[in-house]
Amino acid sequence: MNKIELYTQPGCAYCTHAKRLLMSNNLSFVDYDVYQFPERLIELCSRTQDRNLPQVFINQVSVGGFEQLLKLEQLN
Numbered sequence: 001m002n003k004i005e006l007y008t009q010p011g012c013a014y015c016t017h018a019k020r021l022l023m024s025n026n027l028s029f030v031d032y033d034v035y036q037f038p039e040r041l042i043e044l045c046s047r048t049q050d051r052n053l054p055q056v057f058i059n060q061v062s063v064g065g066f067e068q069l070l071k072l073e074q075l076n
Contacts, residue, residue, distance in 0.1 A: 004029035007044045007055040010036075014066040015054040021066075021073060 004022065006029055008015035022029050034041040034053070044055055048062045056063040063069055 005057040018066045
């Protein structure tokens with residue numbers, strides 16, 4: 001089973017779309033809210049140079065944002 005992690009913030013439409021896409025495919029994920037927990041933003045900065053939200057990681061590998069996640073989903 002793949003470990004999926006999302007870095008998100010409230011009010012972000014792409015973050016909402018990413019979560020809905022994963023849920024519609026019955027995929028479980030861990031959601032890190034960088035607004036509620038600012039230390040998660042620091043953690044994100046240590047994992048990738050990309051600052052756009054959401055940021056998606058699958059098995060510790062940075063996938064990118066919502067558009068990259070959507071492309072992966074379309075490949076399957």
